[in-house]
Amino acid sequence: MTAPTQIPVVITLSGNDPTGGAGIQADIEAIASMGCHAAPVITALTIQDTTGVSRFDPVDPTIIIEQARAVLEDMPVAAFKIGMIGSMENVEAIHSILIDYPAIPVVLDPVLSGGGGGSLSDPHVIDAIISMLIPQTTVFTPNSNEARILAAEADSLDACAQELLDMGAEFVLVTGADENTPTVENRLYAEHRCLETYTWERLPHRYHGSGCTLASTIAAMLAQGLDPAIAVHEAQEYTWEALNNGYRIGMGQHLPNRLFWARDEDESEQP
Numbered sequence: 250m251t252a253p254t255q256i257p258v259v260i261t262l263s264g265n266d267p268t269g270g271a272g273i274q275a276d277i278e279a280i281a282s283m284g285c286h287a288a289p290v291i292t293a294l295t296i297q298d299t300t301g302v303s304r305f306d307p308v309d310p311t312i313i314i315e316q317a318r319a320v321l322e323d324m325p326v327a328a329f330k331i332g333m334i335g336s337m338e339n340v341e342a343i344h345s346i347l348i349d350y351p352a353i354p355v356v357l358d359p360v361l362s363g364g365g366g367g368s369l370s371d372p373h374v375i376d377a378i379i380s381m382l383i384p385q386t387t388v389f390t391p392n393s394n395e396a397r398i399l400a401a402e403a404d405s406l407d408a409c410a411q412e413l414l415d416m417g418a419e420f421v422l423v424t425g426a427d428e429n430t431p432t433v434e435n436r437l438y439a440e441h442r443c444l445e446t447y448t449w450e451r452l453p454h455r456y457h458g459s460g461c462t463l464a465s466t467i468a469a470m471l472a473q474g475l476d477p478a479i480a481v482h483e484a485q486e487y488t489w490e491a492l493n494n495g496y497r498i499g500m501g502q503h504l505p506n507r508l509f510w511a512r513d514e515d516e517s518e519q520p
Contacts, residue, residue, distance in 0.1 A: 257285045257472035258324045260317060261465060262343055263332030264293035264305065264360075270504040271458035276330060276465040278507040282487070283469035288324065290316040292343075293335035299457050299501030307335030310342035317346050327472035329353055330465050331382065333360040340377035347385040354387040354471040357418075358464035359395050375399065384417030388477055390464045392424045410438040420477050422467075426451075426459065437481055444478060449489050456492050457502035463488045 259280045266272030273289045280287035292313055296304040320326065329347065334340055347355060359378055379399060383389060391399060391413070393406055400412035406423055413421045425434040433449040466487050470480030494509035506512070 255325065257327040257469070258288055258320075259285050259328045259330055259465070259468050259472050260288045260290055260320055260326050261330040261332070261468070262290045262292050262313065262317065262334075263330070263461065264295050264335065265291055266295055266297060266458070268297065268299055268457065268499060268504070270299060270502070271461045272333060275458040275461035275505070275507065276332065279462045279465035279487075279491075280330075280469045282507055282510065283466060283473065285327075285469040285472050286324075287465075288320045288326070290320070292339055293333055295333075299497075299499030299504070301501070305333075305335060307339050310336070310338040313339055313342045314346060317343075321346070321350065326350070326353055328468040329355045330468035331355065331357045332461055332464065334374060334378070337373045337377045340374060340381055344381040344385070347382070351385075354468070354477075355382075355385055356388045356390065356464050356468040356471065357382055357386040358390045358460050359399065360460065361395050361398060379416055383413065386418045387471065388420045388422060388464075388467050388481065389413060389418040390422045390424065390460065390467065392460060393427050396421075396423050406436070407443065410436065410443070411441060414438055414441060420481070422481055424460070424463070435485060437478065439478075445482075447482065447485055449485065452489075452492055452495075454492075454495065454497070454503040456495055456505055458505050459488060459492055462491055462505050462507055 261276040264272045277287040293305050293307045396409040400409035403409040403412050410421045410423050421438040423436050433451050435447045437444045466484035467480050491505040491507045494506040495503040497503045
């Protein structure tokens with residue numbers, strides 16, 4: 250009898266978004282769509298809707314450590330995805346986990362503000378991310394605004410990316426949806442150079458949870474054993490399709506349809 254194929258496990262450390270558009274639910278849907286098992290570790294509770302964030306409460310750092318270690322001692326974790334962190338103490342807690350598992354790839358999405366607005370961090374958290382988490386990161390996925398905040402001395406996005414590489418990230422993907430350009434240009438950097446520029450059609454709406462979707466998909470691809478550059482490319486294709494199939498059910502931003510592939514399959518089976 251053939252042994253069952255092992256389903257890769259991805260631990261996602263992120264906040265809970267009650268709209269379901271971003272945060273833990275976004276991570277779970279994207280990771281599951283890539284054929285992986287999502288193990289969610291809650292880092293913060295948020296009060297938000299599709300227009301913005303009004304409040305968040307970080308989870309106690311001891312609880313974060315205990316959640317993650319319970320999974321790590323029970324399952325063969327193949328990747329980490331880190332999103333919203335919530336506090337400097339939580340950065341320290343996550344760092345203590347990562348340094349014990351240096352062989353597991355890490356995707357870090359520096360969630361510094363909500364998709365519809367509202368700060369999700371402070372200068373102490375930013376400094377801690379720079380010193381403790383970026384050096385442990387395999388693929389770092391800041392949007393252009395986050396790249397400028399984290400690499401404040403740089404005078405261009407290319408220079409920001411180089412500075413982020415110097416901080417210790419292995420790969421840096423700077424996403425350009427927030428830039429005033431006709432198309433969306435995302436750039437992947439490694440080894441002190443730009444490896445590739447990806448150009449995507451600019452969709453007409455704003456989306457709540459696009460960054461979570463992209464980072465989680467990359468993590469799932471790494472868990473499947475893909476090379477980071479290939480994982481980044483394929484994750485962008487999936488994310489663009491999720492946004493293109495997105496929908497607006499609140500009064501603010503659209504939500505990505507991360508299960509678009511299931512809907513298409515169901516429709517194709519109808520007579």
